[in-house]
Amino acid sequence: MLNVKNLIKDFGKVRIINSTDFEVQEDEIVSLVGPNGAGKTTLVNLVSGHILPTSGKIEFFDRDITFASPYRRIKMGIARNFQITNLFENNTVLDNVRTCLFSIYAKIKNGFLPAGRYRTITREAVNILDVFGIADKQDLFPPSLSEGDKKILDTAMAFALKSKFLLLDEPTSGVATGDKFKVMDTIISAIKRENLACMIIEHDMDIVSDYSDRVLVLSEGEIIADGIPNEIMEQDNVKEILFGVRT
Numbered sequence: 220m221l222n223v224k225n226l227i228k229d230f231g232k233v234r235i236i237n238s239t240d241f242e243v244q245e246d247e248i249v250s251l252v253g254p255n256g257a258g259k260t261t262l263v264n265l266v267s268g269h270i271l272p273t274s275g276k277i278e279f280f281d282r283d284i285t286f287a288s289p290y291r292r293i294k295m296g297i298a299r300n301f302q303i304t305n306l307f308e309n310n311t312v313l314d315n316v317r318t319c320l321f322s323i324y325a326k327i328k329n330g331f332l333p334a335g336r337y338r339t340i341t342r343e344a345v346n347i348l349d350v351f352g353i354a355d356k357q358d359l360f361p362p363s364l365s366e367g368d369k370k371i372l373d374t375a376m377a378f379a380l381k382s383k384f385l386l387l388d389e390p391t392s393g394v395a396t397g398d399k400f401k402v403m404d405t406i407i408s409a410i411k412r413e414n415l416a417c418m419i420i421e422h423d424m425d426i427v428s429d430y431s432d433r434v435l436v437l438s439e440g441e442i443i444a445d446g447i448p449n450e451i452m453e454q455d456n457v458k459e460i461l462f463g464v465r466t
């Protein structure tokens with residue numbers, strides 16, 4: 220589904236992503252792990268189109284999207300959240316999701332939206348909140364949500380963009396340790412129910428082992444391991460990079 224080939228990104232004279240190759244298959248849940256500054260968010264930005272590579276190629280369903288705009292990629296089914304959540308604080312939870320749906324569906328003529336279309340969008344927004352288990356919070360404003368529910372709403376909004384592939388940059392950052400698994404359960408069960416693929420950046424290795432089909436380990440812009448969680452965590456170079464264990 221997603222095919223990244225020999226991707227390179229330089230910021231000035233510094234090579235941040237170095238000859239990276241990887242694939243993500245349909246329905247696959249892949250974790251991207253690595254130390255602070257390894258280039259994880261940069262890689263997500265390259266796949267979502269928020270930055271462009273120095274060289275290399277990105278294909279999505281065999282189409283070359285290397286230089287496609289973020290908007291075109293969203294239309295094709297690639298959506299993302301942001302490491303820092305991106306919610307509209309003065310709109311209700313329901314309106315946050317509705318805004319995403321308007322952005323892809325609505326052809327607003329002269330500032331008006333046909334009532335039928337409005338009702339359909341509202342119904343779909345409530346369905347999405349239901350899939351993510353926060354429909355009961357639809358009338359609240361984001362500042363009154365828990366950190367966990369903010370993260371779930373943020374993911375629900377990326378999901379609302381009709382994505383086939385979700386890029387989730389630290390979906391549990393800022394969430395209290397005791398709530399992290401609940402947040403991940405909610406997000407991952409929604410993703411599985413809809414048969415989506417996703418790539419998740421996550422620092423907590425317990426979460427990575429519990430929820431991923433495959434793990435990519437990024438270190439100084441290079442993928443140094445790619446495989447199933449239990450095997451990856453046993454590799455000496457991975458232990459050294461992730462846990463500082465020298466063998």
Ligand SMILES: Nc1ncnc2c1ncn2[C@@H]1O[C@H](COP(=O)(O)OP(=O)(O)OP(=O)(O)O)[C@@H](O)[C@H]1O
Nearest residue numbers: 230231235253254255256257258259260261262302
């Ligand atoms: N726009 C930019 N211009 C110059 N350097 C950048 C830019 N964006 C990121 N970098 C540098 O690229 C490196 C990788 O940053 P990136 O944010 O991708 O790391 P990360 O793996 O997501 O880290 P973290 O775990 O802290 O989120 C860092 O050294 C960062 O300073």
Ligand SMILES: [Mg+2]
Nearest residue numbers: 259260261302
């Ligand atoms: Mg990051």
